[in-house]
Amino acid sequence: MTGVVSTPVVVERPRRFPARVEEALERRKHQAAGRLRGRVLDLDDPAARQEVARAVAERHVVPAYDGVVSVGQLVRFPDLVAALRAIDRLVDPDGELVLVEPCAGPGFAQLLIDSLWAPTPWVAGFHVSRAITPALRTTGFVLNDIERFVMPTIVSPLRHGVEVHAAKAPAEVHHEEASVEVSP
Numbered sequence: 001m002t003g004v005v006s007t008p009v010v011v012e013r014p015r016r017f018p019a020r021v022e023e024a025l026e027r028r029k030h031q032a033a034g035r036l037r038g039r040v041l042d043l044d045d046p047a048a049r050q051e052v053a054r055a056v057a058e059r060h061v062v063p064a065y066d067g068v069v070s071v072g073q074l075v076r077f078p079d080l081v082a083a084l085r086a087i088d089r090l091v092d093p094d095g096e097l098v099l100v101e102p103c104a105g106p107g108f109a110q111l112l113i114d115s116l117w118a119p120t121p122w123v124a125g126f127h128v129s130r131a132i133t134p135a136l137r138t139t140g141f142v143l144n145d146i147e148r149f150v151m152p153t154i155v156s157p158l159r160h161g162v163e164v165h166a167a168k169a170p171a172e173v174h175h176e177e178a179s180v181e182v183s184p
Contacts, residue, residue: 010053011076011125012046018122020152021102028100028163029071035165036096038066041087043073052077055086063089067096074101075126080135088139088168097141097166102151104129105160114157128157133164141166 017025033042041048041064055061056079068087077083087097105114114129133146145165153159 009078010049011078011127012049013125015072015075015126016121017072017158018153018155021155021158024151024161025072025100029069032071032098032100032163032165033069036067036069036098039064041065041068041090043068043070049073049076052083052086052090055090056082061086061089063092063095065091065095067091067098069098071100072102074099074130074132075128078127080127080130080132081138084135084139084141088141091168093168095168097136097164099132099136099162099164099166101132101162101164102128102158103132103148103160103162105156110156117155117157120155122155123157132162136164136166140169142169 029044033040041051043049043052056077068091070087074080074083091097104111111129117123133143136143143164143166145163147163149161149163151159151161
């Protein structure tokens with residue numbers, strides 16, 4: 001079939017992060033989400049995640065939200081950059097984005113350790129240990145505030161987290177340059 005674009009798969013099974021990680025994420029969500037006003041797309045809602053998945057598949061999306069909040073939900077999207085670009089298309093030109101996500105710990109050794117946790121019930125099937133801020137830089141969002149933190153858990157891929165507050169980049173204003181002639 002040509003011309004048919006399928007919606008990307010989003011992991012919709014229940015997330016079973018350790019209780020202390022869930023508590024830390026929930027605490028940060030209440031603090032972070034309070035900053036957003038207007039029409040907010042909350043990726044805790046499965047319907048909101050499906051809307052992002054549809055926006056990944058469709059290039060022409062009409063912005064419909066003043067803000068998006070994701071607290072530990074981007075781990076459900078296999079292609080982080082595609083999901084963030086879709087979110088960018090869903091947000092109005094003066095919109096905001098708040099993310100609180102587990103992220104990659106520093107170093108190659110940490111990556112190897114994190115990979116050993118992949119089959120465990122806490123992270124199996126989820127896409128953890130990713131570099132959130134570099135992926136976000138591929139979008140039209142400007143990073144306003146970045147806070148890295150450590151969560152209280154022995155589950156290595158969930159230990160490191162990042163809270164990001166970003167706003168859409170202001171539209172570039174193009175001015176026609178007036179030509180000025182200088183007499184000798």
